[in-house]
Amino acid sequence: MQRTPLVPTSRPRRWLNEWRRPLGFSSMPTAVWTGSLSLGLVVVPVRLYPAVRKKNVRFHELDRAGRRMRHVRVPESEIYLPVPEPETRFSVGPVQERGLPVEHASTPEVTYEEINKGYEVAPGQYVSMTREEVASLAPERSRVIDVQQFVDVSAVDPIYFESRYYVVPDRDSTSPFRILRQALAAADRMAIAWFTLRSRRYLSAIRAYGDVMLLTTMVHADEVAAADFFIPDADAAATDKELKMARLLIDTLSGPFEPERYPDEHRQRLLDAIGAKTPSLAESPTAPSPTRIVDLMAALEASVKAAKAARA
Template sequence: MRSIWKGAVTFGLVNVPVKVYSATEDHDVSLHQVHAADGGRIRYQRVCELDGEVVPYAEIDRAYDDGVQTVVLTKDDLAALPAERTREIDVVEFVPSDQVDPILLDKPYYLEPDSASAKAYVLLRETLKRTDRTAIVRFTLRQKTRLAALRVRDDVLMLQTLLWADEVRVAQFPSLTDDVKISDKELELSAALVDGFASDFEPAAFVDEYQQELRTLIAAKLEQGDAIDTEETFGARAETGGEVIDLMAALQASVERSRAAREAAQERSEAG
């Protein structure tokens, strides 16, 4: 894994240098949009609505529009904000772990010690374990101030960003009224049904069947020679995007075998 950020967890006079890593990854097959008629790659361009010109990313600023006026914020404006200069994960408070509502949990990150000695890191980890507390912290990542929960997963400190309170909608449904009556017999039968499905949760037992079928479909099309030469259709600007899944190398090999087989068949046909 490659760290995406470096900083330090701070509370009181304690400073714990850490490296931050994304704790999750996306394994979905990456799909492009193409022209149905000829397979040509569909690309989106950043076009200025005033002059119709394509604008390079380096010349693009951000702006806020209140419906009447637009305020342009340059890169220098944003870089001058105080939060942009801090590299601290500042502990605001330690709370009982069961008080952190799961609906608030967002993106998870692993923290690795970033010093010659991991003693401060281990001390914080063991303290959180023994007290059954979660640290609520503030930090800045990718030009945004975030609230997060600092907790322990196995033997690693995990930082999990939190939604702000005003980002969680209040569920108010008129259909849920006190007029709905449930009998004891209905509850008994429902509980029996739950018992019939009761089990221990094992995440590894569940797979993304859609992605599996999508990979199988792609592999089948490649084996059948139902593919388009990427360089010819997407052009020199084609983006490789890196290796998304291990299967991609096998799929590329299948393309090459299929192409070689077609060329050999054509040569035999011409020779005959």
């Protein structure tokens, strides 16, 4: 039996534009996952898109002549020649003159196919596994986000949250998707689910987020480190007056969260320096050290006054 393709092969671009418009897409990003959101007998076709795009400034390694460096796969060695002095460290010459292992001058590079995975069980001792052995233990491929339960949005501490993805309805699932999203928002609940992405099975939380839903991958319970290394001082309980003043400071500094008020200043400085092609960044003036206030009440009162003055 011949199957009818979901996307008309004769007019793929027109179909894509028609799919975009009802969902409000101005430009189509690339989905990292396509499949279905499963709630018992209810199945909603969805796609996942990255909700966060890091804008870190990435540097490549160059030598002083401006040539990009390439790392070579060679076996480790404990025999090293002395590192040359700074003025000769970057000079071009035989491998032995650059402070690398002696054997690396004649040891051929190990090909990717010859490299196994090694798990260190003791210092210098490894259990070796082939890539095929590791791949055989990976979870089965699945195109289903399998919902296990629903919990209150406030029931999961943010310490469990990792990466975030937008959950968007697929072509013919806008109606059931909208119903589920609105129901989650009205109930103030989120779904706890399993799904597989790039050969790894993730625990995740799904909640309503504007016109879409937000899926957040989660760490497991045994991955959250306990804070039992800190032992509070039993004799350092705050007084009612101190708590009242601290609460006053909190209330004075409270307000709506405006993320645009907190830009990445370090990244901007890097970009400015790169754009200007300056050989070195000018030293920033050292900020004067604030006067140390030992008394807690005095510190709180001073902070409240400063906060009020800043808002005046």
